Amino acid sequence: xxxxxxxxxxxxxxxxxxxxxxxxxxxxxxxxxxxxxxxxxxxxxxxxxxxxxxxxxxxxxxxxxxxxxxxxxxxxxxxxxxxxxxxxxxxxxxxxxxxxxxxxxxxxxxxxxxxx
Amino acid sequence: xxxxxxxxxxxxxxxxxxxxxxxxxxxxxxxxxxxxxxxxxxxxxxxxxxxxxxxxxxxxxxxxxxxxxxxxxxxxxxxxxxxxxxxxxxxxxxxxxxxxxxxxxxxxxxxxxxxxxxxxxxxxxxxxxxxxxxxxxxxxxxxxxxxxxxxxxxxxxxxxxxxxxxxxxxxxxxxxxxxxxxxxxxxxxxxxxxxxxxxxxxxxxxxxxxxxxxxxxxxxxxxxxxxxxxxxxxxxxxxxxxxxxxxxxxxxxxxxxxxxxxxxxxxxxxxxxxxxxxxxxxxxxxxxxxxxxxxxxxxxxxxxxxxxxxxxxxxxxxxxxxxxxxxxxxxxxxxxxxxxxxxxxxxxxxxxxxxxxxxxxxxxxxxxxxxxxxxxxxxxxxxxxxxxxxxxxxxxxxxxxxxxxxxxxxxxxxxxxxxxxxxxxxxxx
Numbered sequence: 001x002x003x004x005x006x007x008x009x010x011x012x013x014x015x016x017x018x019x020x021x022x023x024x025x026x027x028x029x030x031x032x033x034x035x036x037x038x039x040x041x042x043x044x045x046x047x048x049x050x051x052x053x054x055x056x057x058x059x060x061x062x063x064x065x066x067x068x069x070x071x072x073x074x075x076x077x078x079x080x081x082x083x084x085x086x087x088x089x090x091x092x093x094x095x096x097x098x099x100x101x102x103x104x105x106x107x108x109x110x111x112x113x114x115x116x
Numbered sequence: 117x118x119x120x121x122x123x124x125x126x127x128x129x130x131x132x133x134x135x136x137x138x139x140x141x142x143x144x145x146x147x148x149x150x151x152x153x154x155x156x157x158x159x160x161x162x163x164x165x166x167x168x169x170x171x172x173x174x175x176x177x178x179x180x181x182x183x184x185x186x187x188x189x190x191x192x193x194x195x196x197x198x199x200x201x202x203x204x205x206x207x208x209x210x211x212x213x214x215x216x217x218x219x220x221x222x223x224x225x226x227x228x229x230x231x232x233x234x235x236x237x238x239x240x241x242x243x244x245x246x247x248x249x250x251x252x253x254x255x256x257x258x259x260x261x262x263x264x265x266x267x268x269x270x271x272x273x274x275x276x277x278x279x280x281x282x283x284x285x286x287x288x289x290x291x292x293x294x295x296x297x298x299x300x301x302x303x304x305x306x307x308x309x310x311x312x313x314x315x316x317x318x319x320x321x322x323x324x325x326x327x328x329x330x331x332x333x334x335x336x337x338x339x340x341x342x343x344x345x346x347x348x349x350x351x352x353x354x355x356x357x358x359x360x361x362x363x364x365x366x367x368x369x370x371x372x373x374x375x376x377x378x379x380x381x382x383x384x385x386x387x388x389x390x391x392x393x394x395x396x397x398x399x400x401x402x403x404x405x406x407x408x409x410x411x412x413x414x415x416x417x418x419x420x421x422x423x424x425x426x427x428x429x430x431x432x433x434x435x436x437x438x439x440x441x442x443x444x445x446x447x448x449x450x451x452x453x454x455x456x457x458x459x460x461x462x463x464x465x466x467x468x469x470x471x472x473x474x475x476x477x478x479x480x481x482x483x484x485x486x487x488x489x490x491x492x493x494x495x496x497x498x499x500x501x502x503x504x505x506x507x508x509x510x511x512x513x514x515x516x517x518x519x520x521x522x523x524x525x526x527x528x529x530x531x532x533x534x535x536x537x538x539x540x541x542x543x544x545x
Binding site: 001088089 | 245247296301306
């Protein structure tokens with residue numbers, strides 16, 4: 001069973017990457033290595049800052065796409081990266097999420113991958 | 117299987133009703149462990165019960181009803197899996213994962229051994245998984261551990277049946293989609309983290325029934341009984357830690373006062389005026405024994421402290437004999453575990469009794485800005501009582517009126533109106 005860890009950050013949080021408590025890149029690399037070693041890593045990616053993104057939306061099926069610079073303005077939360085885990089139960093996924101450096105001052109959303 | 121000897125002379129219907137009440141949740145939990153699928157387990161348990169209803173009246177009640185039901189239910193679940201490709205695929209996955217635990221030979225041994233495992237702790241912990249919303253935890257426990265029907269749960273939680281059904285469907289979907297394990301966590305630290313959620317859910321079920329301000333009394337009564345039953349199961353299945361015993365004690369000592377809580381017209385009787393001879397002595401005795409045991413353990417926490425407070429009330433022959441100084445100490449202990457405005461309020465009341473009403477009043481007045489207490493009618497009642505006792509009948513009347521505005525139930529309102537009249541005030545403005 002695949003679970004995706006969505007590593008969420010918050011634009012309003014000025015600590016994001018700025019304070020001593022914030023996890024550094026080496027911690028994320030160590031976490032990745034631990035997942036690899038345990039044989040549960042099934043994919044994932046890290047993202048550039050949300051302001052580097054471009055949003056596209058269509059009001060309905062036939063509408064022209066509207067393209068704007070940056071993230072969706074109403075939302076303060078953004079996805080900083082994802083990790084895909086291959087484990088048996090939510091509990092196992094949660095054990096890994098608790099070890100993920102992204103949880104510190106951020107939020108990890110654990111979502112089962114839709115099985116199509 | 118405590119009723120093995122007792123059921124022999126009873127009609128099959130009675131035995132079945134009792135088995136359903138006492139053993140249905142065990143049956144269900146066993147099936148969930150075996151098949152890892154809540155829907156399949158529920159259907160199979162239902163079919164086994166129906167099968168018993170058909171055969172027991174003619175063929176007699178089997179020696180060991182639960183073992184009989186378990187065997188029939190497992191057979192029916194396997195039949196269904198063979199018919200249903202989706203279930204088969206799901207189960208095949210389980211076979212791969214768990215291998216030996218689903219091997220059929222194990223069943224035969226379990227039945228011969230005569231000792232069926234009690235899987236309900238896994239259900240209790242599963243229903244209270246932190247990934248399930250608190251309101252859903254209560255519902256799932258009532259459905260799958262207390263074995264109440266959807267209609268009964270809807271009635272007792274005062275929600276419409278479709279709402280309750282939707283809640284159960286949503287929670288079950290969440291369990292299935294996320295693959296939330298309905299198992300006892302192997303990590304002792306995780307078990308220790310999970311148990312308080314179970315105890316809190318049980319205490320919420322009790323409060324839901326005990327503090328009822330509306331609804332059918334008999335149905336609400338059912339809710340307090342179910343909470344006590346769940347607390348007993350938890351205490352029996354997790355005898356190590358202090359808190360399950362503390363919670364059970366708290367519920368028993370609180371429930372013991374039920375016969376004296378209302379007068380003949382159903383109007384609440386405050387603690388100081390209750391006829392203590394009507395308190396249930398058997399429940400008190402059991403509650404006191406449990407709290408003595410729990411309080412001696414190093415991990416005693418909130419529920420044990422609250423049970424200790426309830427014990428001091430239970431042990432006082434008259435209201436005037438209450439050891440209020442000790443109760444203040446216990447409330448302080450409770451507050452040291454976390455701030456809570458209602459606990460602060462209760463502490464203030466205890467101080468007012470231990471020392472002088474004016475001391476209690478001063479502490480209550482200092483809490484008057486708290487947004488939660490402002491809308492909590494017992495807070496205004498407490499204010500009114502101390503204001504009256506310290507010779508301020510006008511202020512007391514104002515507090516009673518504020519309490520009247522906030523009180524929800526008709527009986528409670530009548531109680532407050534009676535107090536207002538005794539102060540020479542018209543109850544309605």
